[in-house]
Amino acid sequence: MNPFDKRGGLDRRHFLKASVLASLGLATQPLQGLAASLEQQPFANGERELIAYPQKRPLMRITTRPPHLETPFEVFNQGLLTPNDAFFVRYHLANIPTRIDPQTYRLKVLGRVRQPLDLSLQALKALGEPVEWVAVNQCSGNSRGYFEPRVFGAQLGHGSMGNARWTGVPLRRVLEQAGVEDNAVQVTFRGLDQPILPTTPTFTKALDINHALAPEPLIAWSMNGEDLPLLNGYPIRLVVPGYFGTYWTKHLSEIEVIDHEFEGFFMSKAYRVPANDSLSVPPGSELKDSRPITVIPVRSFVTSLSHEQRLPLGQLQALRGIAFDGSGSGIQSVEFSDDNGLTWQPTRLGENLGPYSFREWLADWKPRQRGIVQLQVRARNAQGQTQPTTPIWNPGGYARHSIESLPLHII
Ligand SMILES: Nc1nc2c(c(=O)[nH]1)N[C@H]1C(S)=C(S)[C@@H](COP(=O)(O)O)O[C@H]1N2
Ligand SMILES: [Mo]
Numbered sequence: 001m002n003p004f005d006k007r008g009g010l011d012r013r014h015f016l017k018a019s020v021l022a023s024l025g026l027a028t029q030p031l032q033g034l035a036a037s038l039e040q041q042p043f044a045n046g047e048r049e050l051i052a053y054p055q056k057r058p059l060m061r062i063t064t065r066p067p068h069l070e071t072p073f074e075v076f077n078q079g080l081l082t083p084n085d086a087f088f089v090r091y092h093l094a095n096i097p098t099r100i101d102p103q104t105y106r107l108k109v110l111g112r113v114r115q116p117l118d119l120s121l122q123a124l125k126a127l128g129e130p131v132e133w134v135a136v137n138q139c140s141g142n143s144r145g146y147f148e149p150r151v152f153g154a155q156l157g158h159g160s161m162g163n164a165r166w167t168g169v170p171l172r173r174v175l176e177q178a179g180v181e182d183n184a185v186q187v188t189f190r191g192l193d194q195p196i197l198p199t200t201p202t203f204t205k206a207l208d209i210n211h212a213l214a215p216e217p218l219i220a221w222s223m224n225g226e227d228l229p230l231l232n233g234y235p236i237r238l239v240v241p242g243y244f245g246t247y248w249t250k251h252l253s254e255i256e257v258i259d260h261e262f263e264g265f266f267m268s269k270a271y272r273v274p275a276n277d278s279l280s281v282p283p284g285s286e287l288k289d290s291r292p293i294t295v296i297p298v299r300s301f302v303t304s305l306s307h308e309q310r311l312p313l314g315q316l317q318a319l320r321g322i323a324f325d326g327s328g329s330g331i332q333s334v335e336f337s338d339d340n341g342l343t344w345q346p347t348r349l350g351e352n353l354g355p356y357s358f359r360e361w362l363a364d365w366k367p368r369q370r371g372i373v374q375l376q377v378r379a380r381n382a383q384g385q386t387q388p389t390t391p392i393w394n395p396g397g398y399a400r401h402s403i404e405s406l407p408l409h410i411i
Contacts, residue, residue, distance in 0.1 A: 242326030296326030
Protein backbone atom coordinates (compact mmCIF):
# COMPACT_ATOMS: atom_id res chain seq x y z
CA MET A 1 0.00 0.00 0.00
CA ASN A 2 1.15 3.51 -0.77
CA PRO A 3 1.69 5.32 2.53
CA PHE A 4 1.58 8.77 1.01
CA ASP A 5 -1.74 8.69 -0.79
CA LYS A 6 -4.38 11.42 -0.89
CA ARG A 7 -5.60 10.83 2.64
CA GLY A 8 -2.34 12.26 3.87
CA GLY A 9 -2.97 15.45 1.98
CA LEU A 10 0.51 15.28 0.48
CA ASP A 11 0.87 16.89 -2.93
CA ARG A 12 2.87 15.31 -5.75
CA ARG A 13 6.09 17.10 -4.92
CA HIS A 14 5.89 15.97 -1.31
CA PHE A 15 4.90 12.53 -2.43
CA LEU A 16 7.95 12.07 -4.66
CA LYS A 17 10.29 13.35 -1.99
CA ALA A 18 8.68 11.22 0.69
CA SER A 19 8.75 8.04 -1.39
CA VAL A 20 12.43 8.48 -2.27
CA LEU A 21 13.25 9.02 1.39
CA ALA A 22 11.15 6.04 2.36
CA SER A 23 13.07 3.81 0.00
CA LEU A 24 16.30 4.90 1.65
CA GLY A 25 14.87 4.46 5.12
CA LEU A 26 15.46 8.13 5.79
CA ALA A 27 13.25 11.00 6.77
CA THR A 28 13.25 14.74 6.28
CA GLN A 29 14.57 17.17 8.84
CA PRO A 30 12.74 18.57 10.65
CA LEU A 31 10.49 15.57 10.88
CA GLN A 32 7.04 16.87 10.12
CA GLY A 33 3.55 15.53 9.96
CA LEU A 34 0.70 16.72 7.78
CA ALA A 35 -2.80 16.97 9.15
CA ALA A 36 -5.50 15.02 7.35
CA SER A 37 -8.62 14.67 9.51
CA LEU A 38 -9.94 13.87 12.98
CA GLU A 39 -10.74 10.63 14.76
CA GLN A 40 -12.73 10.34 18.00
CA GLN A 41 -11.83 8.02 20.87
CA PRO A 42 -14.67 6.93 23.16
CA PHE A 43 -13.46 8.78 26.27
CA ALA A 44 -13.36 12.44 27.35
CA ASN A 45 -10.89 14.60 25.38
CA GLY A 46 -10.49 11.72 22.94
CA GLU A 47 -10.35 13.75 19.75
CA ARG A 48 -7.23 12.96 17.71
CA GLU A 49 -5.86 14.48 14.54
CA LEU A 50 -4.78 12.07 11.82
CA ILE A 51 -1.28 13.06 10.71
CA ALA A 52 0.98 11.63 8.00
CA TYR A 53 4.67 11.32 8.82
CA PRO A 54 7.38 10.06 6.43
CA GLN A 55 6.82 6.38 5.59
CA LYS A 56 3.50 6.48 7.48
CA ARG A 57 -0.10 6.79 6.38
CA PRO A 58 -2.14 9.27 8.47
CA LEU A 59 -2.10 8.04 12.08
CA MET A 60 -3.65 9.41 15.24
CA ARG A 61 -1.36 11.96 16.82
CA ILE A 62 -0.87 11.73 20.58
CA THR A 63 2.17 14.01 20.82
CA THR A 64 4.38 15.83 18.32
CA ARG A 65 7.72 16.18 20.04
CA PRO A 66 8.72 13.42 20.19
CA PRO A 67 6.25 11.88 17.73
CA HIS A 68 3.76 9.51 19.30
CA LEU A 69 1.29 8.11 16.79
CA GLU A 70 -1.50 5.55 17.23
CA THR A 71 -2.91 3.10 14.73
CA PRO A 72 -6.59 3.68 13.86
CA PHE A 73 -8.38 0.61 15.21
CA GLU A 74 -9.99 -0.47 11.91
CA VAL A 75 -6.50 -1.43 10.66
CA PHE A 76 -6.60 -4.44 13.01
CA ASN A 77 -9.54 -5.81 11.05
CA GLN A 78 -7.70 -5.69 7.74
CA GLY A 79 -5.18 -8.45 8.39
CA LEU A 80 -3.23 -10.14 11.16
CA LEU A 81 0.01 -8.35 10.34
CA THR A 82 -0.05 -4.60 10.93
CA PRO A 83 1.29 -2.84 7.81
CA ASN A 84 4.56 -0.97 8.41
CA ASP A 85 3.05 2.35 7.31
CA ALA A 86 0.20 1.93 9.84
CA PHE A 87 2.32 0.68 12.76
CA PHE A 88 2.19 2.90 15.87
CA VAL A 89 5.12 5.05 16.96
CA ARG A 90 6.30 5.82 20.47
CA TYR A 91 9.36 7.76 21.68
CA HIS A 92 10.36 9.27 25.03
CA LEU A 93 13.17 11.63 24.09
CA ALA A 94 12.66 14.59 21.79
CA ASN A 95 16.00 14.32 20.02
CA ILE A 96 15.30 11.43 17.67
CA PRO A 97 17.47 10.51 14.68
CA THR A 98 16.17 11.82 11.36
CA ARG A 99 19.03 10.56 9.15
CA ILE A 100 20.87 7.32 9.53
CA ASP A 101 23.71 6.17 7.30
CA PRO A 102 23.63 2.36 7.11
CA GLN A 103 27.25 2.34 5.91
CA THR A 104 28.66 3.89 9.07
CA TYR A 105 26.09 2.54 11.55
CA ARG A 106 27.64 0.60 14.44
CA LEU A 107 26.31 -1.61 17.21
CA LYS A 108 28.62 -1.73 20.23
CA VAL A 109 28.65 -4.64 22.68
CA LEU A 110 30.62 -3.95 25.83
CA GLY A 111 30.81 -4.39 29.61
CA ARG A 112 31.26 -7.81 31.17
CA VAL A 113 32.31 -9.54 27.95
CA ARG A 114 35.57 -11.17 26.95
CA GLN A 115 35.63 -9.47 23.54
CA PRO A 116 33.87 -6.10 23.11
CA LEU A 117 32.31 -5.77 19.66
CA ASP A 118 31.83 -2.86 17.29
CA LEU A 119 29.62 -4.35 14.59
CA SER A 120 28.68 -2.87 11.23
CA LEU A 121 25.25 -3.85 9.92
CA GLN A 122 26.98 -6.16 7.47
CA ALA A 123 28.95 -7.86 10.25
CA LEU A 124 25.79 -8.24 12.34
CA LYS A 125 23.91 -9.87 9.47
CA ALA A 126 26.86 -12.20 8.83
CA LEU A 127 26.71 -13.66 12.35
CA GLY A 128 24.48 -16.50 11.20
CA GLU A 129 21.20 -17.60 9.68
CA PRO A 130 18.49 -15.00 10.31
CA VAL A 131 15.55 -15.96 12.51
CA GLU A 132 11.94 -14.85 12.28
CA TRP A 133 9.20 -14.28 14.86
CA VAL A 134 5.72 -12.93 14.41
CA ALA A 135 5.20 -10.92 17.57
CA VAL A 136 2.96 -8.25 19.06
CA ASN A 137 4.58 -5.00 20.10
CA GLN A 138 2.24 -3.44 22.64
CA CYS A 139 2.97 -0.24 24.58
CA SER A 140 2.59 -0.62 28.35
CA GLY A 141 0.22 2.34 28.30
CA ASN A 142 -1.99 1.00 25.51
CA SER A 143 -5.65 1.81 26.40
CA ARG A 144 -4.59 4.16 29.24
CA GLY A 145 -7.34 6.58 28.19
CA TYR A 146 -9.89 4.02 29.46
CA PHE A 147 -8.56 4.04 33.04
CA GLU A 148 -11.10 5.14 35.66
CA PRO A 149 -10.19 7.23 37.55
CA ARG A 150 -8.06 8.79 34.83
CA VAL A 151 -4.28 8.69 35.30
CA PHE A 152 -1.42 10.90 34.09
CA GLY A 153 0.39 10.05 30.86
CA ALA A 154 -0.49 9.83 27.20
CA GLN A 155 -4.24 9.20 26.87
CA LEU A 156 -3.97 6.21 24.57
CA GLY A 157 -6.81 4.34 22.91
CA HIS A 158 -6.35 0.72 21.84
CA GLY A 159 -4.05 1.58 18.92
CA SER A 160 -0.63 1.54 20.58
CA MET A 161 -0.04 -2.04 19.55
CA GLY A 162 0.84 -3.86 16.35
CA ASN A 163 1.75 -7.31 15.09
CA ALA A 164 4.60 -7.86 12.63
CA ARG A 165 6.96 -10.48 11.25
CA TRP A 166 10.39 -9.56 12.61
CA THR A 167 13.60 -10.86 11.03
CA GLY A 168 17.05 -10.58 12.52
CA VAL A 169 19.75 -12.31 14.50
CA PRO A 170 19.10 -13.83 17.94
CA LEU A 171 20.41 -11.55 20.66
CA ARG A 172 22.14 -14.52 22.26
CA ARG A 173 24.22 -15.12 19.14
CA VAL A 174 25.63 -11.62 19.45
CA LEU A 175 26.25 -12.07 23.18
CA GLU A 176 27.93 -15.43 22.57
CA GLN A 177 30.16 -13.79 19.98
CA ALA A 178 31.24 -11.26 22.62
CA GLY A 179 31.58 -13.94 25.31
CA VAL A 180 29.52 -13.13 28.40
CA GLU A 181 31.54 -13.26 31.64
CA ASP A 182 30.37 -15.45 34.53
CA ASN A 183 29.42 -12.53 36.79
CA ALA A 184 26.88 -11.11 34.31
CA VAL A 185 23.52 -10.19 35.92
CA GLN A 186 21.72 -8.03 33.36
CA VAL A 187 22.12 -6.64 29.86
CA THR A 188 21.23 -3.03 29.06
CA PHE A 189 20.10 -1.59 25.73
CA ARG A 190 20.39 1.92 24.38
CA GLY A 191 19.36 3.54 21.10
CA LEU A 192 20.47 6.62 19.15
CA ASP A 193 17.79 8.98 20.44
CA GLN A 194 18.96 11.55 22.96
CA PRO A 195 17.43 13.80 25.58
CA ILE A 196 17.42 17.51 24.81
CA LEU A 197 18.19 18.54 28.39
CA PRO A 198 21.22 17.09 30.16
CA THR A 199 19.09 16.35 33.23
CA THR A 200 16.72 14.06 31.30
CA PRO A 201 17.63 10.40 31.78
CA THR A 202 18.61 8.41 28.67
CA PHE A 203 16.17 5.76 27.52
CA THR A 204 18.05 2.67 28.70
CA LYS A 205 16.29 -0.62 29.39
CA ALA A 206 17.54 -3.88 30.92
CA LEU A 207 16.82 -7.60 30.64
CA ASP A 208 18.02 -10.28 33.04
CA ILE A 209 20.95 -12.22 31.61
CA ASN A 210 18.91 -15.46 31.42
CA HIS A 211 16.27 -13.74 29.34
CA ALA A 212 18.87 -12.08 27.10
CA LEU A 213 20.33 -15.55 26.43
CA ALA A 214 16.90 -17.15 25.80
CA PRO A 215 15.89 -18.12 22.25
CA GLU A 216 13.30 -15.35 21.72
CA PRO A 217 14.91 -11.89 21.89
CA LEU A 218 16.33 -10.81 18.57
CA ILE A 219 18.01 -7.85 16.94
CA ALA A 220 15.71 -7.20 13.99
CA TRP A 221 16.48 -5.34 10.78
CA SER A 222 13.33 -6.30 8.96
CA MET A 223 9.62 -5.88 9.64
CA ASN A 224 7.09 -7.64 7.42
CA GLY A 225 9.81 -8.30 4.85
CA GLU A 226 11.01 -4.71 4.53
CA ASP A 227 13.56 -2.49 6.24
CA LEU A 228 12.24 -1.10 9.52
CA PRO A 229 10.60 2.29 8.99
CA LEU A 230 12.76 5.03 10.46
CA LEU A 231 10.16 5.78 13.15
CA ASN A 232 10.07 2.09 14.17
CA GLY A 233 13.79 1.88 14.77
CA TYR A 234 15.71 1.78 11.47
CA PRO A 235 18.17 0.21 10.90
CA ILE A 236 17.95 -2.24 13.86
CA ARG A 237 15.84 -2.67 16.96
CA LEU A 238 15.54 -5.12 19.79
CA VAL A 239 12.47 -7.36 19.58
CA VAL A 240 11.45 -9.14 22.79
CA PRO A 241 8.57 -11.47 21.87
CA GLY A 242 6.04 -11.64 24.72
CA TYR A 243 7.30 -8.53 26.53
CA PHE A 244 5.78 -5.06 26.41
CA GLY A 245 7.15 -2.64 23.79
CA THR A 246 9.17 -0.65 26.29
CA TYR A 247 11.98 -3.24 26.00
CA TRP A 248 12.01 -3.13 22.20
CA THR A 249 14.84 -0.57 21.89
CA LYS A 250 14.83 1.25 18.54
CA HIS A 251 17.95 2.40 16.62
CA LEU A 252 19.82 -0.04 18.88
CA SER A 253 23.38 1.23 19.23
CA GLU A 254 24.78 -0.07 22.51
CA ILE A 255 24.45 -3.32 24.44
CA GLU A 256 26.18 -3.52 27.80
CA VAL A 257 26.54 -6.60 29.98
CA ILE A 258 26.58 -5.58 33.64
CA ASP A 259 27.28 -7.40 36.92
CA HIS A 260 24.45 -5.83 38.93
CA GLU A 261 20.82 -4.85 38.59
CA PHE A 262 20.45 -1.77 36.41
CA GLU A 263 18.98 1.22 38.25
CA GLY A 264 18.30 3.73 35.47
CA PHE A 265 15.11 5.79 35.49
CA PHE A 266 13.19 3.73 32.93
CA MET A 267 13.65 0.55 34.98
CA SER A 268 13.62 1.77 38.58
CA LYS A 269 11.10 4.65 38.38
CA ALA A 270 9.01 4.36 35.20
CA TYR A 271 7.30 1.31 33.73
CA ARG A 272 6.62 -0.28 37.09
CA VAL A 273 3.51 -2.26 37.93
CA PRO A 274 2.12 -3.62 41.22
CA ALA A 275 4.18 -6.60 42.36
CA ASN A 276 1.17 -8.94 42.31
CA ASP A 277 -0.48 -11.24 39.77
CA SER A 278 -3.37 -8.91 39.01
CA LEU A 279 -1.12 -5.92 38.13
CA SER A 280 -3.75 -3.92 39.97
CA VAL A 281 -4.16 -1.83 43.12
CA PRO A 282 -7.37 -0.22 44.46
CA PRO A 283 -8.28 2.72 42.17
CA GLY A 284 -6.66 5.93 43.38
CA SER A 285 -4.11 4.26 45.65
CA GLU A 286 -0.33 4.52 45.48
CA LEU A 287 2.14 2.00 44.16
CA LYS A 288 4.00 0.70 47.19
CA ASP A 289 5.29 -2.70 46.20
CA SER A 290 6.29 -2.56 42.55
CA ARG A 291 8.36 -4.34 39.92
CA PRO A 292 9.26 -3.62 36.27
CA ILE A 293 6.51 -4.45 33.79
CA THR A 294 7.31 -7.60 31.79
CA VAL A 295 5.02 -10.06 29.99
CA ILE A 296 1.93 -9.00 28.03
CA PRO A 297 -1.18 -10.47 29.72
CA VAL A 298 -4.03 -12.03 27.71
CA ARG A 299 -6.10 -9.55 25.69
CA SER A 300 -8.81 -9.77 23.05
CA PHE A 301 -10.85 -7.41 20.90
CA VAL A 302 -13.72 -7.38 18.45
CA THR A 303 -12.32 -5.78 15.29
CA SER A 304 -15.16 -6.21 12.77
CA LEU A 305 -17.56 -3.78 14.47
CA SER A 306 -17.02 -0.23 15.66
CA HIS A 307 -18.04 1.67 18.79
CA GLU A 308 -21.82 2.34 18.81
CA GLN A 309 -22.32 0.82 15.37
CA ARG A 310 -25.99 0.32 14.38
CA LEU A 311 -27.01 -3.24 13.54
CA PRO A 312 -30.38 -4.70 12.52
CA LEU A 313 -32.14 -7.05 14.97
CA GLY A 314 -32.08 -10.72 14.05
CA GLN A 315 -29.62 -10.40 11.19
CA LEU A 316 -26.62 -12.70 11.22
CA GLN A 317 -23.30 -10.93 11.81
CA ALA A 318 -19.94 -12.44 10.95
CA LEU A 319 -17.94 -11.41 14.01
CA ARG A 320 -14.19 -11.24 13.91
CA GLY A 321 -11.40 -10.11 16.16
CA ILE A 322 -7.97 -10.71 17.62
CA ALA A 323 -6.53 -12.23 20.78
CA PHE A 324 -2.94 -12.36 22.01
CA ASP A 325 -0.69 -12.81 25.01
CA GLY A 326 3.00 -12.92 25.82
CA SER A 327 3.26 -16.11 27.88
CA GLY A 328 4.53 -18.10 24.91
CA SER A 329 1.88 -20.76 25.48
CA GLY A 330 -0.44 -19.33 22.84
CA ILE A 331 -4.14 -18.45 22.76
CA GLN A 332 -6.26 -21.54 23.34
CA SER A 333 -9.81 -20.21 23.17
CA VAL A 334 -11.87 -17.09 22.68
CA GLU A 335 -15.50 -16.62 23.73
CA PHE A 336 -17.99 -13.78 23.38
CA SER A 337 -21.06 -12.64 25.31
CA ASP A 338 -24.00 -10.40 24.40
CA ASP A 339 -25.68 -10.56 27.85
CA ASN A 340 -23.14 -8.83 30.09
CA GLY A 341 -21.17 -11.98 30.73
CA LEU A 342 -24.07 -14.18 31.87
CA THR A 343 -23.43 -16.68 29.08
CA TRP A 344 -20.46 -17.13 26.77
CA GLN A 345 -20.39 -18.52 23.27
CA PRO A 346 -17.41 -20.18 21.62
CA THR A 347 -15.56 -18.82 18.57
CA ARG A 348 -13.36 -20.46 15.92
CA LEU A 349 -9.67 -19.62 15.91
CA GLY A 350 -7.97 -18.59 12.66
CA GLU A 351 -4.48 -19.25 11.36
CA ASN A 352 -1.73 -19.75 13.96
CA LEU A 353 1.27 -17.51 13.23
CA GLY A 354 3.06 -18.46 16.43
CA PRO A 355 2.52 -17.98 20.16
CA TYR A 356 3.45 -14.27 20.24
CA SER A 357 1.29 -13.20 17.29
CA PHE A 358 -2.25 -11.84 17.07
CA ARG A 359 -4.60 -14.82 16.73
CA GLU A 360 -7.72 -14.27 14.68
CA TRP A 361 -11.09 -15.43 16.03
CA LEU A 362 -14.38 -15.77 14.13
CA ALA A 363 -18.02 -16.34 15.10
CA ASP A 364 -21.55 -15.88 13.83
CA TRP A 365 -23.86 -13.81 15.97
CA LYS A 366 -27.51 -12.83 15.73
CA PRO A 367 -28.46 -9.76 17.80
CA ARG A 368 -31.54 -10.84 19.77
CA GLN A 369 -32.56 -7.69 21.61
CA ARG A 370 -33.21 -4.09 20.59
CA GLY A 371 -31.37 -1.21 22.21
CA ILE A 372 -27.81 -0.93 23.41
CA VAL A 373 -25.99 -4.24 23.60
CA GLN A 374 -22.52 -4.59 25.08
CA LEU A 375 -20.59 -7.14 23.08
CA GLN A 376 -17.84 -8.67 25.21
CA VAL A 377 -14.97 -10.94 24.29
CA ARG A 378 -12.53 -12.87 26.46
CA ALA A 379 -9.58 -15.11 25.63
CA ARG A 380 -7.69 -17.82 27.47
CA ASN A 381 -4.11 -18.95 26.91
CA ALA A 382 -2.81 -22.52 27.05
CA GLN A 383 -1.68 -21.94 30.65
CA GLY A 384 -5.29 -21.24 31.64
CA GLN A 385 -4.79 -17.51 32.14
CA THR A 386 -7.72 -15.35 31.11
CA GLN A 387 -8.91 -11.74 31.38
CA PRO A 388 -10.36 -10.06 34.48
CA THR A 389 -14.02 -9.00 34.39
CA THR A 390 -13.45 -5.73 36.22
CA PRO A 391 -10.88 -3.27 34.83
CA ILE A 392 -7.53 -3.29 36.60
CA TRP A 393 -6.10 -0.02 37.91
CA ASN A 394 -2.56 1.16 38.66
CA PRO A 395 -1.12 4.69 38.83
CA GLY A 396 0.96 4.31 35.65
CA GLY A 397 -2.06 3.31 33.59
CA TYR A 398 -0.23 0.18 32.46
CA ALA A 399 -1.22 -3.23 31.14
CA ARG A 400 -4.98 -2.82 30.78
CA HIS A 401 -6.23 -6.28 29.82
CA SER A 402 -9.70 -6.67 31.33
CA ILE A 403 -12.61 -7.82 29.18
CA GLU A 404 -13.59 -4.97 26.87
CA SER A 405 -17.24 -4.11 26.15
CA LEU A 406 -18.19 -2.81 22.72
CA PRO A 407 -21.49 -0.89 22.82
CA LEU A 408 -23.72 -1.47 19.78
CA HIS A 409 -27.14 -0.08 18.80
CA ILE A 410 -29.46 -2.87 17.79
CA ILE A 411 -32.35 -1.40 15.78
N1 LIG B 1 15.30 4.11 21.20
C1 LIG B 1 14.06 4.01 21.70
N2 LIG B 1 13.46 2.81 21.66
C2 LIG B 1 12.21 2.67 22.15
C3 LIG B 1 11.54 3.74 22.77
C4 LIG B 1 12.21 5.00 22.83
O1 LIG B 1 11.70 5.98 23.37
N3 LIG B 1 13.47 5.08 22.28
N4 LIG B 1 10.28 3.54 23.30
C5 LIG B 1 9.88 2.17 23.61
C6 LIG B 1 8.45 2.01 23.85
S1 LIG B 1 7.87 2.52 25.36
C7 LIG B 1 7.62 1.39 22.97
S2 LIG B 1 5.98 1.13 23.34
C8 LIG B 1 8.12 0.91 21.66
C9 LIG B 1 7.26 1.38 20.53
O2 LIG B 1 7.71 0.88 19.32
P1 LIG B 1 7.32 1.54 17.96
O3 LIG B 1 7.56 3.01 18.06
O4 LIG B 1 8.10 0.88 16.90
O5 LIG B 1 5.84 1.26 17.76
O6 LIG B 1 9.45 1.34 21.41
C10 LIG B 1 10.30 1.19 22.51
N5 LIG B 1 11.64 1.45 22.07
MO1 LIG C 1 5.60 2.13 25.47
